[in-house]
Amino acid sequence: MPLYNLACKAVLDNDQRQRIAEVITRTHCELTGAPSQFVNVAFMEGFPLRKDEFLNVIGGVRIGGNRNVELTTNLQETMQNNIASAANVSVSAVRVTLIGVPANWNMEGGRVLPEPGAEDEWLDRIEQDLGTL
Amino acid sequence: MRKILCTIHEGQISKPQIHELEAMIKRVYRDRINNEQPLFVVWTEMPSGQGFTEAKPSRVSWVMVEVDDHFDQQKRESAMKAISDEWARIAKVSTGNLMLTLCDKSLFSHNSQAFRQRITPGARLSYKLKLLTHLIVTKLRHGYFAMKANY
Numbered sequence: 001m002p003l004y005n006l007a008c009k010a011v012l013d014n015d016q017r018q019r020i021a022e023v024i025t026r027t028h029c030e031l032t033g034a035p036s037q038f039v040n041v042a043f044m045e046g047f048p049l050r051k052d053e054f055l056n057v058i059g060g061v062r063i064g065g066n067r068n069v070e071l072t073t074n075l076q077e078t079m080q081n082n083i084a085s086a087a088n089v090s091v092s093a094v095r096v097t098l099i100g101v102p103a104n105w106n107m108e109g110g111r112v113l114p115e116p117g118a119e120d121e122w123l124d125r126i127e128q129d130l131g132t133l
Numbered sequence: 134m135r136k137i138l139c140t141i142h143e144g145q146i147s148k149p150q151i152h153e154l155e156a157m158i159k160r161v162y163r164d165r166i167n168n169e170q171p172l173f174v175v176w177t178e179m180p181s182g183q184g185f186t187e188a189k190p191s192r193v194s195w196v197m198v199e200v201d202d203h204f205d206q207q208k209r210e211s212a213m214k215a216i217s218d219e220w221a222r223i224a225k226v227s228t229g230n231l232m233l234t235l236c237d238k239s240l241f242s243h244n245s246q247a248f249r250q251r252i253t254p255g256a257r258l259s260y261k262l263k264l265l266t267h268l269i270v271t272k273l274r275h276g277y278f279a280m281k282a283n284y
Contacts, residue, residue, distance in 0.1 A: 001232060003195055007251050011283075014182050021185040040193060040232065041185040042140065046284040048256035056251040060234075060244070097247055104206060105235055107213040108193075110221075110228035130229050 001106045001113060002028060002061040003040040006083075007047040009054050016087065017043050023086040024079065031075045032067070035119055038108070054093040055083060063100030065116030072098060135167070136241070137174045140195040143181045146224055151176060151277055157219045158198070165212040166200055166235075175268070176279045183282060194224070197234045199241040209235045260284070 004024050012020075021041040029036050049056050057079070061067075076096050084091040106113040109130055114122040137158055146154070155174050162172055184191040196216070200209065213233055221228045236244070252260050264280055271279035 001234070003232065005248075017182060017185070018188070022188045025185075025188040036187045039187060040191060040195065041188075042179060042195075042282070043183040044282050044284075045183070047251070048253050048260065048284065049251060050253045053251075058244075058247050058251070095251075099240070099244055099247060101234060101236065101240065105209065105237075107210075107217050107233045108229065108231070110214065110217050112210055112213070126229070130227055 001038060001040075001101065001103075001108070002034070002059055003042065004028075004057055004059045005042045005044065007044045007049060007056045007058075009047060009049050011045045012043065019086045020083060023082045027079050027082045028061075028075070031071065031078060032061075032116065033119075034062075034116065035123060037123075038119075050095075052092060053095050054089045055087055055095070057083060057094065057096045059096065059098045060101055061098050062103040062106070062113060062116050064103055065114075065118060067100075067116045072100070134173055135162070135170045135199045135238075136245075137162075137172060137199065138177070138197045139174065140177045140179060140184075142179045142184045142191055142194070145192065146194070148275060150224055151275075153223045154220060155277055157223060158196075158216060161212055161215045161219065162198070165208060165215060166198075166204070174278065176271075176277055177282055178279065179282050192226075193230055193232050194220070195232045196220075197236055197241070197244075199238055200235050202237045202239050204235070204237060 024041050025036055025039040028034060028039050076098050080094050080096045081091055084094045103113045103115050109126040111126060159172050186193045213235055217228050217231055217233055220231050267281055268278045
């Protein structure tokens with residue numbers, strides 16, 4: 001978590017996917033402070049999206065902790081702008097929906113995910129358990 | 134019925150492992166979550182180059198399990214730990230190679246609805262038919278239900 005699922009009208013090439021995955025990862029981490037090891041991106045292509053959409057993004061993200069409404073709104077808008085730029089399409093051709101999931105409904109590395117903002121101690125424990133995640 | 138969605142990456146988990154993982158998840162579900170609900174497990178194999186973690190080709194499987202609303206948190210964590218440990222054993226990976234969510238039914242439905250609504254209304258019926266056909270064909274051919282990552 002997060003897992004950003006992108007449905008795209010077209011089939012993208014590897015460079016486009018890499019560019020978009022990088023911008024999603026960077027945007028999410030810069031705005032939320034989450035470690036980049038958490039960020040997952042899945043591309044699903046050739047989908048019959050709505051008429052004016054080229055990319056439809058559904059992001060499952062942790063809620064609670066330091067994630068307030070302002071941060072979530074900012075994340076959604078900035079993600080939309082940055083993905084559009086990386087995909088070289090207009091902002092209106094990208095739709096982003098964020099779905100909040102309580103952190104303690106998730107497990108990675110055999111440990112329940114921490115509340116947003118409390119990742120440092122969690123990562124230390126994981127590294128003791130597994131080495132680098 | 135409760136649904137379990139398993140997303141893996143091309144070439145990382147074999148068909149025998151898929152069967153064993155599915156049997157394990159169902160067993161843990163019956164033992165620790167609910168032994169009355171029928172379970173519907175669907176697998177998606179992401180083609181190479183379409184799954185990323187930390188902006189690199191992903192080696193993390195993503196699994197979402199539907200549970201009753203307001204499911205007891207202690208039981209949730211116990212079930213997640215059991216699935217996580219067994220997944221690592223069967224798939225011969227680290228627990229760091231699994232992202233697992235045990236999601237209340239209402240949020241699971243909300244998530245599913247968002248996925249459905251992204252399809253333009255005029256294509257939803259054909260999408261459903263295509264999906265159903267693929268589910269049936271894969272069940273007959275491989276013994277488990279699978280959906281395609283791409284349309």
